[in-house]
Amino acid sequence: MTLFKGEDAVKNIDDFFNEFIDSNCEELGPVRGRVRQEKAYQIKMKAADNHLRTSRSEPTCNDDEQRFANKIGSYTKGLPHNKYGEVDTPAYDALIKALNSGLPRDFESIPLGSELKLTNPQAAYAYNLVGPDSHQIAIPAPPSIRSTWHASEMAELYWRALTRDIPFNDYNRSKLIHEASKDLTKFSNFKGPKTSLHVTPKTIFRGDTKSDLTGPLISQFLLLDIPYGNNTLKQRYRTTIKGDDHLTEYKSWLNVQNGHKPTKKNKCDRRYRYIRSARDLAEWVHRDFSFQAFLNACLILLKYGDEAIDSNNPYLNSKTQGGFITFGAAHILDMVTRAARSALESSWYQKWLVHRRLRPEEYGGLVHNYLVGHTLAPIHEELLESKALQYTEETFGTYLLPVAYAEGCPTHPAYPAGHACIAGAGITMLKAFFNEDFVIPEPVIPSPDGLSLNSYKQSPLTIGGELNKLASNIALGRDAAGVHWRTDGTEGIKLGEQVALNILKDYKETFNEQFSHFKITKYNGTTVTI
Template sequence: MHPSTKEGIMTREANVAYATTKVSESSQVVEALKCRAAAIPLSALAVETRCNGEADAFPGTWPTRFSKGLEHNAFGIVTTYSYNNFFEEISDPSYTDNMGNRIALFDSPAYCGSFQTRPNAEGSEFSWRNWDMPFAYHQLVAQAPEANSVALAPAPCLGSDELAAEMAELYAMAYLRDLSFEAMRTSKTSQQVAAALSNMPWFDPEQTPTDAEGNPLSMVSSNRRTRDGENLTPQTLFRGSSAGCADGPYVSQFLLQGAAGPEEKSDALPDKSAQFKIGRWDPRIIERAPGVDYLRDWAEWLDVQNGANTKKERAAFEGKKKFIETPRDLATLACIDASCKPYLNAAALLLDWNTKSDLGLSQHEDRRHFDDSGKEHLLSFLKETAKRAHRASWRQKFETHNRARPEKLGSVACLVENGYGAELGAAEAMATQHVDKLGSASSKDFNLIEAIVAAPSERRFKHNTRSWSRLPQMTRNLLLPVASPGGSPMHPSYGAGHATIAGGCVTVLKAFFCTHSADQRPMSLKEAGAPAAFVPEDGGLNLKETKGDDASDVLTLNGELNKLAENMSLAGCMAGVNYYSDSFDSLRMGERIAVGILAEHMATFRSNVTMTLETFDGDFLTISGNGAGSSEIRVSGCSLSDWWTRHLPPQPQS
C-alpha cells in the first residue's frame, strides 16, 4: 500500500525490508512482526464475540443453525448425532486412518441414505457435496489486526421483528428477481412491494420494533435498522445503509464500467474506460434464464440439505454477455468465488481517470498521481486485504455463529404454515411468532407472503416414484426461491465472505484516493475524472449515458464506492443465500480489518503521511504514520475504542 511519489513516500530500502519481512520464516522476523503490531494503536484492542444463544435455546432441532450436508429427517430437522459430531470435530478433529492421517467426520459424507431425486441426465445420480474450508480460521498469523480484535455481533433471533423483516426482504428480492433495477425505481410492482414491507415494524419509522422477547431493540439492532434514504420507496428499495447508496441508479459505476479483453472488446463499453495499463476486467455477466428459481419443491430442498451436489442442474444460460441489469444478474456475482477482482477494476478505473491520491500522501498538486510502482503496491494491497478479510469471515462462520442459511429458515416457515410446527420442538413458539410477523408484509392491494405461496413451485430435478413417500405435504409453500440449483454455499451464513472483502477493499480505495475536498465536501464523479455515468439499456447489452440527478456531476465518488461495497455484499441476498445483517455487519468488520492493515503499514513509512476516509457510518477517520515506526488512528467525534466496537454488544471493561 505504499504509493511511490517523487517525494519518496517510501524509500527503496524500506520497501526491500518490508518484502524481506513478509517472506522470512525466522523467529527474529516473527518477533519483529509482533513489535510492529505493538507499535500501532490496535495492539490493546481485544473484543468479546458471542453467538445469539439459539444453539442452547433450541436443542435437538436447531432450526436457525447451519446443518447443510448433515443428515435431516423428512421434516428437514437435522439429526442430533450428526449435528453434535460435526461441530465437535470442527473444534477438535480426532479421527485418523491406519496410516496416521487425520480423517475428520466432515471428510466423508454425513448423510448415507438415498436421495429423493436425481439429475436430469439419464442414469446418473447426485454425488455428495463437501463443506467449504471449516478449518480456515485455524491459521495463525503475526499480523494486525489480530483475530481476537474483530468480531460480529450476535445474529437476529427467531421471533424478532428484525429477522422477520430480513426474511420478508429476501422473499421480496426473489419476487422481483427479474425486474430491471431501472424499472424498479418507478414500477407499480415495486411500489406494491415497498408499501407491503413498509407496514412491518422494522421498516416503518413510526412503529417501535421489538426483539424476540418483546423487549425494545438493543443498540446493535438499532444500528442495523439504519438505511440510506428517507423511508422505504421504490427508489430506496433494497439499497444499503451508507451515504450515496440511495442516490441515482442502483448499480455502482464501478460494476458497469470496465475493460473487455482484446478478443472481447465491445462497442457497448465507454471509450475512455476501455483500456487499462493494469488489470482487465469485463463487467458483463453471461445472462441466466429469467424466471428459473430452485428449491421450491420439498423433496428437492431436502436432498440439497442432506448434501446432494445439484450444482450442475443449472438452467441453460442465454449465451449473451450483458451488463448487470436485474437482481438475478447481481445474484450471479454471489455464485462466483469471493475475490478482489471488482475492486482491482475499481482501482484501474480510478487510475485511468487520473483520480488524485489522498491529500495526506502529497500536498503538491502535480505529484498526487501514482507511478507504476505505486500502482503495483495499491493492487497488491487490495489482494492482501481481501485475503485477510476472507480468513476473518470464516473464523466467525464456524467458530462462533454457525448461522443457518435463509433457505433453511424458509423451511421453518413452511412447517409452521402447514401444521407441522411441533416438529421444531422448543422453537415452535418463536417460529410461529416469526410467521405471524411475516404476515404483516401486506398492503391494501398486495400481500407478500401470499405472492410467495402462489409463486411457481416447479420441480427442477428428476423425481422417482417414491420422491414424496414419507414426506410432509406442503400445500402452502413458503420455501425461499433461490437463484442457484445448489442453493447456498456449504458454509454458514454469518459472516459473509463477499461482504467482508467488499468492506475491506473499498476502505482501501477510499484511503488511497481523494474522495473529499479539504473542507470534507464529497467529490463528484466528474471531479474525480470520470468521463460520464451510465446505466444499462433495456436488455442490458449496451450502456447509455445518464442525465440529470443520475449524471456524473451529481453522483459522488464516495457514494459510488459505498454503492460498490453494498452491491457486492447484497448480491448474496439477491441470490437468496444471505441476510441483510450478514451484509451490514460483515462490511463493517471488513472496514476495521482494512483500517488495521493500513495502520500496520503506515508505521513502516519513513516520512509523515496521512490517509483520511469517510467510513460506512459517515465518520471521518484519519490514519497517520510519524515516520519513526508507529502510527495513529483518529476518528471524528468519538474515541477509537468506541468506534471499533460500535456494532458489538457492550464490551467487558478491562
C-alpha cells in the same frame, strides 16, 4: 599445451579471474546490514505488540443454538436431516466437537448427508502475519429467528425473489415493487433504508449509506469499462434467464440440504448483459473470484490520473519522482488483494466458531413445514402476515424461498457474508489511496434490457460514494440470490473495514517517504485517520 580453445577458452578464463575478484561492494543507504535487520524486526515487533495490547471484545451470540434443541436456528446444510429438514443431532454434535477441538481428525469424523463437503472450517483457526488476528474483532449477534428483525429480513428475501427480474430502472413503475415497499414498511423492525419512515421504490433493496440512495442502484465500478493491460474490458456479463429460480420443490430442497448435488442447472441467457436487474447482480456474485470487484475498481480509478489520487500521497508534489512500488499502482493493487484473504479469515472465525447462523433457504424450509402443518416453529406473526408468503405459494406451490442458484447456498454458515467482508476491506484500501471527493466523469446507467449503457446526468457521483455502493452491491447481491441475510452483508462490510484499517496501521511505519497519514471515511460516515 593449450588448455582451452575458442569460446570455451574465453568462458573459462573469465571464470578463472572472477575467483580473484572481491565480490563485496559498497552498500548505500542510511540503514544497512545488521542495523537494517534490527530495524525490520523492531517494526514487526511493534505491530505485533500493538495488536496484543488492543483490547479484545468478547463475542456475543443470539442463543438460538442453545434455545432450540433440534438446532432449527443453526446452520446444518450438508449434514443428514430427517424428512422435515431437521438435522440429525449426533451429526451436529460431531460438528461442534470438531469445531471445539480444532483437531483435523475430528473434522474427518463428521457424518455428512451425502457427497457435498463442508467449506474449509479449519480456516477459522489460521493465523496471519499482517493485520489483526482473525479472532480479535467482534461483531454484534445476528437477530434470533423468533425476532421481528429476523422476520423482516426473511420477508425482504421473499420479495427479492419475487421481483428478481424487474429492471432497476423500472422499479418506480412496477406495481409489485410498490407492493413490496408497502409490505416492508409495515414491519416494526425492518432495518433497510427508508424515506420518512417508509420503504419506497427508491430505497428498496439498497445499502445503508447515503450514497447508496444517490444515482443508479448499481455502482459505476460495475458498469464502466475496465482498463486491463493493453486491453479494455466491457462489463457485460453472463446472466441467467428470467424465472430461473430453484429449490422451490420440497424434494429437491431436502436433497440439497442433505448434501446431494442438484438435479437441475442454471439456465444461462444467450447474450451477455450489463447488470440491470437483481438476477443479473445475483449471477455476478455467483461467479466472481474473491477480490474481483475491487481489483476492477482499482484499475478504473488508476486511469483518472493524479486528480483522483488522495491528497496525502507523497508523490503528488514531487518534482523528481513518481510512485510505483510505494504509493503507486503496484502498491494499491497489492493492498486491495492482500486484504481480501485476511477479511475472509475473520469472516470464517465468526461463521464457524461463534455464530453458525442458518441460511435463508434453511429457514424457508422451516417456514414451509410450519405453514403446511408438519412442524412447530417460532415463525413471527409479522412474517406470517406478509403478502410475500402468499405470492410465493401462489407462484411456486410451496413456501420455500426461491433461490437464484441451482445448488442453493454454499456449505458454510451465513453470518457474516464472506463477500461482504472482502467488500469492506476492498473499499477501505481504495479509499486510503484515492480522493473520495473526486467526481466520476461520464457516469452511465444500463438500459432496461442490459445490452447498452446510457449517460447518467443527474446527481454527481463521487469515488467515495460509489465505493460504498459497490460494497453494498457485492454484499447485498448475495441477498438478491437468496443465500444471505441483510445483516450478513451490512455487518460483514464493517468487519472487513476493521480488518483493512488494522492492516494499514501495520504498514504505516514501513515507508521511507515523508508521509503523514491515511484519512478514510468509514462505511458509517465517520472519518478515521491513520
